[in-house]
Amino acid sequence: MKNKILVIGSGAREHAILRALDRSPQDKEIYCLVSNMNPGIAELCDEILIGNFNDSEFVVNYAKEVDATLAIIGPENPLANGVADALWEAGVKVVGPKKDLAQLETSKAFTRDLLKEYDIPGGPKYQTFNSINGVADFLNILGENYVVKYDGLAGGKGVKVSGDHLHSHEEALAYCQELVDKNGEFVIEEKFIGEEFSLMSFCDGETLKHMPAVQDHKRAYEGDTGSNTGGMGTYSDANHSLPFLSDNDIAEAHEINIRTAKAVKDKFGDGYKGILYGGFMVTSTGVKLIEYNARFGDPEAMNVLSLLESDFIDICHGIADGNLKNIDVQFANKATVCKYAVPEGYPGNPVIGEPIDISKIVNPDGLFYASVDIQNGQLVEAGSRTVAVVGIADTISDAEKIAEKEVSSIGGPLFHRKDIGTDSVIQKRIDHMNQLKRESV
Numbered sequence: 001m002k003n004k005i006l007v008i009g010s011g012a013r014e015h016a017i018l019r020a021l022d023r024s025p026q027d028k029e030i031y032c033l034v035s036n037m038n039p040g041i042a043e044l045c046d047e048i049l050i051g052n053f054n055d056s057e058f059v060v061n062y063a064k065e066v067d068a069t070l071a072i073i074g075p076e077n078p079l080a081n082g083v084a085d086a087l088w089e090a091g092v093k094v095v096g097p098k099k100d101l102a103q104l105e106t107s108k109a110f111t112r113d114l115l116k117e118y119d120i121p122g123g124p125k126y127q128t129f130n131s132i133n134g135v136a137d138f139l140n141i142l143g144e145n146y147v148v149k150y151d152g153l154a155g156g157k158g159v160k161v162s163g164d165h166l167h168s169h170e171e172a173l174a175y176c177q178e179l180v181d182k183n184g185e186f187v188i189e190e191k192f193i194g195e196e197f198s199l200m201s202f203c204d205g206e207t208l209k210h211m212p213a214v215q216d217h218k219r220a221y222e223g224d225t226g227s228n229t230g231g232m233g234t235y236s237d238a239n240h241s242l243p244f245l246s247d248n249d250i251a252e253a254h255e256i257n258i259r260t261a262k263a264v265k266d267k268f269g270d271g272y273k274g275i276l277y278g279g280f281m282v283t284s285t286g287v288k289l290i291e292y293n294a295r296f297g298d299p300e301a302m303n304v305l306s307l308l309e310s311d312f313i314d315i316c317h318g319i320a321d322g323n324l325k326n327i328d329v330q331f332a333n334k335a336t337v338c339k340y341a342v343p344e345g346y347p348g349n350p351v352i353g354e355p356i357d358i359s360k361i362v363n364p365d366g367l368f369y370a371s372v373d374i375q376n377g378q379l380v381e382a383g384s385r386t387v388a389v390v391g392i393a394d395t396i397s398d399a400e401k402i403a404e405k406e407v408s409s410i411g412g413p414l415f416h417r418k419d420i421g422t423d424s425v426i427q428k429r430i431d432h433m434n435q436l437k438r439e440s441v
């Protein structure tokens, strides 16, 4: 039977999903619902439609119109709005969890409570609040190391970390009061110290197949300075681990993902079908869970999907049908470095509508379009992360050189982080972990 696949989302992550689908030799038609005209996606699909993909009724109507049999949901907002639930009800299989299960991403308190209830390792000391009562006392218990998290989707902007964004209990209390005034719930938790990494798993509700570990760089500028962003770039290593992780660290992250998938199945009676993305921190006392996302990471998707050797359509059916245990999931043993070119002024005050020139890119297959638009036949910046490039090689060092050369060749008012994936930054991560381990003995 011909595969009629609907893909939702229009960033570089979805461009990477389209590329992985395109590599499948299966007979297929691909339909895309997007928020902006992404030429990379447009080139690889049969039909592309701009519309509000957070609206379940609109998505279901379009899925019916094109007779879609399978949908892949890229971003978190449609998951939060129950688009997966609506598609399943309409008889369309979905890669992407239903609304209740997507709470792993949409509610910080849900995830912390789940870990506690099911005795899953990796959780911090935490408390949930909806008023200022008790906040000062709990901050006193945590001392200098605390994090305040708004309990909902906030595009990464709801989290404030001591030392980084909050410099005293007074500042923390003022931020909490701001959240109370907005009728917000929030979580205060222990701050972990270590190195962050992403470990994503394909999950069909029962079986998990893990992807290579990736490290993202959230800060806008070199040396991990500046505002938080969606992620400026990422790298992965040929052995599917990272230079600062032990085999045991990887095993702990796998175990936390496996036990979390089992816990949500137990809680809702319904399995998690989609990408389970654990945001972890390795510390001197083991691997800790920072957060869950209910989708592929962006940029992480560009790293791992560029390495995927197995048939992505088979994997998607395996996830939706609960048959993942019988599906082969193999990734190439290569290192990857992904770097984003973003508009000058990003993230606070990005230039918009300026033309960019990608004509000097050597390997178009390593270029992923994100927040771009076509105006008067010209490719222009649309305000968020603009285009990503991926370098693939035997070592991170060589992959970095490829990515750096490619991203530097892009013309226009853009910037990128030169330091991501460089030998000196990798060494810094290794030294940091070694130092933390030394200090703890």
Ligand code: AMP
Residues within 6 Å of the ligand: 124, 147, 149, 156, 159, 161, 189, 190, 191, 192, 193, 196, 218, 279, 290, 291
């Ligand atoms: P989140 O939205 O939960 O991923 O938080 C955004 C960022 O805040 C993370 O990528 C971390 O850098 C930082 N963060 C969140 N929770 C913690 C924690 N418990 N300890 C240290 N850093 C954290």
Ligand code: GLY
Residues within 6 Å of the ligand: 216, 230, 231, 293, 296, 297, 298, 299, 300
């Ligand atoms: N790379 C961070 C995210 O996708 O949330």
